[in-house]
Amino acid sequence: MTTLTALLAPLAAEEPSTAVPFSEQPVIRVIMLSGLAAIGYLVFLRRNRLPFHIVTVFGLLAAGAAAVLFPGATDDIAHYVGVGRGVDLITYILEIAVMFVLIHYYTKFVELQQQLTQLTREMAILKAELERAAPNPPPPPPPP
């Protein structure tokens, strides 16, 4: 019961937030931190290791971990930029990030479709021109 109350603590509006000790929310924090660690592990292991890339990913992961360890910090940042609660701020950032990712992949998808169209078209025309050049191709060799 105490765990649930602690989890919902950031949702209680208007109240000034205080740092929640780790022992109060062990489960969710372990889940979040291992998730971030897993992302970091996969990204560093599988992707290119440009210094800029590493710094960016590490920065994002560190920010995530900080938000898990010091939930009150997001409230402070939110207040600083004029947003009521930390969760709201994170939601807004998420919304923008999700839109950005969606548009990015949609653009890629359309581009890919255009390339597929071009390929299919070229193949169709090429095949017709080959047939035109040799109307009666020799029959394929019989299977052995």
Place this chain on the structure above:
Amino acid sequence: MSITTLVASTSDIHVVIAAFNEAKVIRGVVGEVAAQGYAVVVVDDGSRDDTAASARMPGVTVLRHAVNLGQGAALQTGIEYAVRRGARHIVTFDADGQHSCADIPELVAALATHDVALGSRFLGKPVVGASRGRRILLRSATALSNRMSGMTLTDAHCGLRAFRASAAPALGITQNRMAHASELLRKIRTSGLRVVEVPVTVRYTEHSMRKGQGGLQAIRILFDYFFRPS
């Protein structure tokens, strides 16, 4: 001046037919058009039936899309092929048998003074077999289409059209599916091509109605038109 003097030779005319799963009717449609002496380009848009084989006959070139892309993409493939083969006039014709090849000479004759001739179902010739609901749908589509394209046409999207091969580059279709019809109108307008409407007969059969576009499809067409960059 008679039509025959305007149209030097039917072989200058390429009739492009986009077909998807039309094995049942394609042979009759293609045969009818080819019998008039036109060069016919059939684009089988990745059909799962024997459309390509059924369409094959003397005077007919069959192109085949390896995957299904949509009517707009199929028409564009046929148009590009026709241009490469030296067509002077290109006609688009539906595969489902709703058009009459008796209308082709009039469309092509209109190209003597215009770049594009669009068939219209509402310029006097009868629309056979259309229900009251379909007529209302077509009228609404026409009104909306005129708003979007800024032109005053009597028909929105009739599949029977003719244009000069020289207009083909300006008309290049990038809308793979059904929004190509709106795209064509927009490109006609923005490229300043001279356009005219020619009355055509449309024969709605049970088959063509089943293959045709219902009211709900309109939503998808609008989505494609506005959200697919072209």
